[in-house]
Amino acid sequence: MAQRRIDLVLDSVKRLLRIGATANLLNLLQKQHPADLAQLFSELSDRDREAAFSILADRNGRLAMEAVSELGPEAGASLLGTRSAEDIARLAQEVPSDDAAALIDYLPEDLSTAVLDLMRPKESGVVENLLEYDEQTAGRIMNPNVFALSEDITVGEAISELQGSRDVEMVFYLYVVDERRHLVGVVSLRRLLLVSPETPLKRIMTSELISARVDTDQEEVARQVASYNLLAIPVVDPENKLVGIITVDDVIDVIKDEATEDILRLAGVSGDERVFSTPLDSLRLRFPWLAINLGTAFLAASVVALFERTISQLTILAVFMPIVAGMGGNAATQTLTVIVRGIALGELTWSNARKALFKEVIVGVGNGLATGIIAALVVWLFRGEPIIGALLGVAMVFNLFVAATAGTLIPLGLQAIKIDPALASTVFITTFTDVAGFASFLGLASLYLRLSGKVV
Amino acid sequence: MAQRRIDLVLDSVKRLLRIGATANLLNLLQKQHPADLAQLFSELSDRDREAAFSILADRNGRLAMEAVSELGPEAGASLLGTRSAEDIARLAQEVPSDDAAALIDYLPEDLSTAVLDLMRPKESGVVENLLEYDEQTAGRIMNPNVFALSEDITVGEAISELQGSRDVEMVFYLYVVDERRHLVGVVSLRRLLLVSPETPLKRIMTSELISARVDTDQEEVARQVASYNLLAIPVVDPENKLVGIITVDDVIDVIKDEATEDILRLAGVSGDERVFSTPLDSLRLRFPWLAINLGTAFLAASVVALFERTISQLTILAVFMPIVAGMGGNAATQTLTVIVRGIALGELTWSNARKALFKEVIVGVGNGLATGIIAALVVWLFRGEPIIGALLGVAMVFNLFVAATAGTLIPLGLQAIKIDPALASTVFITTFTDVAGFASFLGLASLYLRLSGKVV
Numbered sequence: 001m002a003q004r005r006i007d008l009v010l011d012s013v014k015r016l017l018r019i020g021a022t023a024n025l026l027n028l029l030q031k032q033h034p035a036d037l038a039q040l041f042s043e044l045s046d047r048d049r050e051a052a053f054s055i056l057a058d059r060n061g062r063l064a065m066e067a068v069s070e071l072g073p074e075a076g077a078s079l080l081g082t083r084s085a086e087d088i089a090r091l092a093q094e095v096p097s098d099d100a101a102a103l104i105d106y107l108p109e110d111l112s113t114a115v116l117d118l119m120r121p122k123e124s125g126v127v128e129n130l131l132e133y134d135e136q137t138a139g140r141i142m143n144p145n146v147f148a149l150s151e152d153i154t155v156g157e158a159i160s161e162l163q164g165s166r167d168v169e170m171v172f173y174l175y176v177v178d179e180r181r182h183l184v185g186v187v188s189l190r191r192l193l194l195v196s197p198e199t200p201l202k203r204i205m206t207s208e209l210i211s212a213r214v215d216t217d218q219e220e221v222a223r224q225v226a227s228y229n230l231l232a233i234p235v236v237d238p239e240n241k242l243v244g245i246i247t248v249d250d251v252i253d254v255i256k257d258e259a260t261e262d263i264l265r266l267a268g269v270s271g272d273e274r275v276f277s278t279p280l281d282s283l284r285l286r287f288p289w290l291a292i293n294l295g296t297a298f299l300a301a302s303v304v305a306l307f308e309r310t311i312s313q314l315t316i317l318a319v320f321m322p323i324v325a326g327m328g329g330n331a332a333t334q335t336l337t338v339i340v341r342g343i344a345l346g347e348l349t350w351s352n353a354r355k356a357l358f359k360e361v362i363v364g365v366g367n368g369l370a371t372g373i374i375a376a377l378v379v380w381l382f383r384g385e386p387i388i389g390a391l392l393g394v395a396m397v398f399n400l401f402v403a404a405t406a407g408t409l410i411p412l413g414l415q416a417i418k419i420d421p422a423l424a425s426t427v428f429i430t431t432f433t434d435v436a437g438f439a440s441f442l443g444l445a446s447l448y449l450r451l452s453g454k455v456v
Numbered sequence: 457m458a459q460r461r462i463d464l465v466l467d468s469v470k471r472l473l474r475i476g477a478t479a480n481l482l483n484l485l486q487k488q489h490p491a492d493l494a495q496l497f498s499e500l501s502d503r504d505r506e507a508a509f510s511i512l513a514d515r516n517g518r519l520a521m522e523a524v525s526e527l528g529p530e531a532g533a534s535l536l537g538t539r540s541a542e543d544i545a546r547l548a549q550e551v552p553s554d555d556a557a558a559l560i561d562y563l564p565e566d567l568s569t570a571v572l573d574l575m576r577p578k579e580s581g582v583v584e585n586l587l588e589y590d591e592q593t594a595g596r597i598m599n600p601n602v603f604a605l606s607e608d609i610t611v612g613e614a615i616s617e618l619q620g621s622r623d624v625e626m627v628f629y630l631y632v633v634d635e636r637r638h639l640v641g642v643v644s645l646r647r648l649l650l651v652s653p654e655t656p657l658k659r660i661m662t663s664e665l666i667s668a669r670v671d672t673d674q675e676e677v678a679r680q681v682a683s684y685n686l687l688a689i690p691v692v693d694p695e696n697k698l699v700g701i702i703t704v705d706d707v708i709d710v711i712k713d714e715a716t717e718d719i720l721r722l723a724g725v726s727g728d729e730r731v732f733s734t735p736l737d738s739l740r741l742r743f744p745w746l747a748i749n750l751g752t753a754f755l756a757a758s759v760v761a762l763f764e765r766t767i768s769q770l771t772i773l774a775v776f777m778p779i780v781a782g783m784g785g786n787a788a789t790q791t792l793t794v795i796v797r798g799i800a801l802g803e804l805t806w807s808n809a810r811k812a813l814f815k816e817v818i819v820g821v822g823n824g825l826a827t828g829i830i831a832a833l834v835v836w837l838f839r840g841e842p843i844i845g846a847l848l849g850v851a852m853v854f855n856l857f858v859a860a861t862a863g864t865l866i867p868l869g870l871q872a873i874k875i876d877p878a879l880a881s882t883v884f885i886t887t888f889t890d891v892a893g894f895a896s897f898l899g900l901a902s903l904y905l906r907l908s909g910k911v912v
Contacts, residue, residue, distance in 0.1 A: 007807075010807070033684060035683035035684055035685075036683075038683075039683075039802065042803060043805060043807050043808060070683070159649055162646070162649060163649060163650055172628045172645070172687070189628070189646065189649075190618070190628075190645065193615055193618060193619060193645075194619055225708075226705070226708045226709075226712070227491035227492075227495075227526070228489060229491075229705040231687060231704065248704050248705075248708075249682070249704075251708070252681075252682045252704075252707070252708065252711065253682075255708065255715075256682075256711065256715070256801065259711075259712070259715035259719070260797055260801070262719065263715070263718065263719050263722065263793060263796075263797050264793055264794065264797065266719065266722075266723070266793075267722070267789045267792070267793035267794075268789065268790055269790045269793055269794055273794060274794075274798070274803065275794055275795065275797070275798030275804045275812055276798075276803065276804075276808070276811070276812070276815070278815075279815045279818040279819050279822070282794075282815065282819045283818070283819045283822045286787075286790050286819065286823060287823055287826060287827075289786070289790070290783065290786060290787060290790075290823050290827050291826075291827060291830070293782065293783060293786045294779070294827050294830060297778065297779040297782045297783060298779065298834060300778060300779075300782070301775050301776055301778060301779055302775075304774060304775045304778065305775045308771050308772065308774070308775060311767070311771050311774045312768065312771040315764050315767050315768040315771075315774075316764070317774075318760060318764070318773075318774035318777070319757050319760045319761045319764065320757055321774070321778075322753065322756060322760065322777075322778060322781060322890065322894075323750070323753040323754065323756075323757055325778060326749065326753045326756070326886070326890070327746065327749060327750060327753060329785075330724055330745070330749045330882065330883060331742075331746060333723045333724065334723055334724055334725045334742050334745070334746075336723070337719060337720055337722075337723035337725055338720065338723075338725055338729060338730075338731055338738075339731065340719075341716055341719050341720065341731070342730070342732075345712065345716070346495065347498060347730065347731050347732065348731045348732075349499060351463075351466070351499045352498075352499055352732070355732070356731055356732070359732070359734075359735045359738065362735040362739070363738045363742065366735070366739045367739060367742060367743055367746050370743060370746075370747075371743075371746050371747060371750050374747070374750060375750060375754075378754060426789060427786060430782070434778065434782070438778075
């Protein structure tokens with residue numbers, strides 16, 4: 001729905017809440033798509049959101065819960081947590097078990113235990129099983145309610161089974177299992193329509209199929225679904241028994257989450273933070289990065305301290321030294337980001353790393369020369385200091401070379417030792433360029449002072 | 457396919473190329489999935505890639521072209537461009553018109569004109585039509601080869617039509633059109649199986665359906681498909697006539713591309729750059745950002761220059777001034793990134809902007825106090841300079857407040873005037889924190905020198 005329509009509905013919801021027109025409000029909310037409701041909820045104030053959710057949850061639990069699922073587990077659980085355990089247990093049974101598990105996982109521990117105790121034994125068992133898989137694995141995000149056909153039936157029998165099934169997710173691929181539920185093949189719904197009803201399913205199924213194991217990392221699942229253009233991927237246990245299905249809409253969520261994590265980490269923000277995390281959470285999540293940065297900043301400052309005498313003789317150095325460091329920092333951020341994204345998209349691997357390094361060094365030195373010459377000219381023309389300008393230019397070329405090398409090798413090195421290369425964030429990489437920038441510029445200047453006989 | 461298997465195949469391909477075992481190589485290549493071939497191609501050297509592609513293209517044009525499409529339009533076109541126009545025209549007809557259009561668009565202009573002239577008139581007409589839509593719109597990325605049913609037929613007739621169709625993309629949703637091809641409804645393949653063959657299609661179709669117009673921005677299309685969990689979205693012209701379909705696999709590509717663009721832009725890199733853009737392209741794409749940064753760095757330097765006399769009296773200021781600027785820059789990058797990603801994910805809008813600003817200011821001032829106190833203590837304890845430490849701490853609190861405010865308001869302001877907020881990259885935002893950091897720290901220091909009577 002376009003933002004304009006959302007805004008109109010939002011205004012009506014606020015107005016109806018204010019005048020207490022519950023019946024009209026319920027009517028309006030019930031006409032919305034769950035995704036639009038989620039958008040509405042996220043734009044309401046805390047009080048209005050809880051009031052609107054409460055009205056909807058009492059009368060149309062399924063729609064309310066679909067909207068909560070669309071909000072994402074963290075925001076969804078925080079909205080759901082405003083209700084009693086009894087209510088939550090009832091509502092949780094309105095959505096597929098994977099969505100319920102994701103929400104319950106984010107509730108405060110007391111509440112989630114109470115909810116699981118109150119749910120119907122079968123339902124809570126399924127949810128508890130899902131919660132036993134590690135976070136960010138296929139097992140955690142799969143829907144265990146998967147439709148499967150026996151390999152020994154005919155196409156006609158398969159169609160009748162399909163007609164009798166309800167509430168199963170995504171029946172576009174039909175998975176085929178043997179008598180012990182081992183995954184043995186797949187057949188598309190369309191293919192069923194193209195052959196006569198007597199054909200044995202075995203004859204038309206494809207037995208080469210791509211599946212994920214319960215412990216496969218969700219990022220790897222997303223990569224497979226995306227690169228093979230799948231609509232869903234079956235999930236099997238270590239014995240190859242079919243235990244669930246992951247559909248492409250879940251994969252889209254994973255792709256978005258992983259991109260968000262990369263973007264945030266590169267900037268020195270925890271991948272868990274969101275724009276409306278509480279101030280206290282954000283403060284706590286960002287402080288360690290800033291503390292590390294403070295440490296590296298003192299490291300860079302101690303390099304400057306080595307040259308305090310040089311600066312006291314030539315104060316103009318203090319004016320231009322931030323330029324060398326800043327340009328290096330920006331160039332390093334450029335290189336780092338291109339490299340980290342290349343790794344994430346699978347375009348950059350060890351086998352072509354040398355090519356990438358070679359390219360980055362050319363780009364770094366090239367841009368170092370271009371900006372260094374401009375900087376030197378500016379200092380010469382506007383400050384009348386040709387020598388200082390030349391020192392600045394040379395230091396910039398050197399520092400952009402360091403930026404290119406560090407920006408390429410550090411994330412590749414982290415990847416090699418299986419640490420997320422996005423953690424080589426700006427915070428760490430700029431340590432190198434700060435130190436190299438200050439050391440080269442001030443070092444060259446003190447060498448110049450010494451050689452020109454201005455200091456002994 | 458796991459990276460390990462790719463590596464094994466890669467080694468075999470290299471070996472077979474070296475010994476010239478063309479038949480074996482062809483055999484090996486033909487066993488791979490197009491996505492895996494694309495991965496292989498991207499990891500081979502330029503010469504090996506062209507040789508392998510040439511062998512495959514001569515014998516299995518379709519598979520070769522599917523792999524080229526998977527490489528993405530830029531890399532794909534550069535590989536395809538190594539062939540003659542005749543070859544390209546023949547090969548382009550092996551893939552859907554949207555993929556062909558994307559590739560031909562990236563060929564050098566002479567070559568793309570020659571190719572379009574050489575293609576069969578009907579095919580090249582379809583491709584040329586697609587190329588007339590603006591880049592990044594639904595029209596550009598849709599597949600015009602969409603399967604549609606007339607609203608006046610029965611379910612049984614629909615199934616026969618489906619059985620007779622071939623090579624149409626994604627027949628999980630069946631779109632229903634009136635006699636002038638206006639889009640009037642949709643029915644799922646599964647629903648066809650659940651009713652008797654005599655049922656009129658009109659009776660079971662859903663007429664409330666979500667569609668995109670040819671000029672809808674591809675990001676909006678992706679947002680709709682993702683939030684409504686669709687597998688495909690129909691594309692209509694301004695008169696609501698059905699002209700194409702966009703499937704979820706294309707949407708995944710859009711989501712990845714948009715995330716890449718945001719990540720790169722935040723770091724001051726053009727969204728068009730990739731890890732293996734040529735060094736010259738990268739140099740040219742990054743230079744403007746570095747040049748702008750050089751300008752802002754000189755601006756910050758001119759602030760320092762205002763305090764040259766203060767620095768010459770108290771050189772220790774030069775040692776600590778990069779700390780104030782650097783901490784502000786990092787805090788601003790944190791805020792900026794959280795805000796930009798919140799906007800991109802649709803979580804942050806104008807209606808909740810005040811809440812976000814309030815939060816960021818609390819977090820900024822909070823972390824400013826925490827890191828400022830640490831910094832002050834370090835300067836006091838290790839350099840024995842309590843006053844300088846206190847000045848540093850106060851300047852840091854002020855600068856982290858500026859960082860939070862600028863990091864929130866600048867991207868929101870850009871969004872309001874319809875400029876991509878990710879363009880408020882680190883380069884621009886750190887100008888504020890550099891200037892505010894130098895001005896506050898050096899300003900406080902010169903005030904102190906004056907008040908304490910050390911200068912007149």
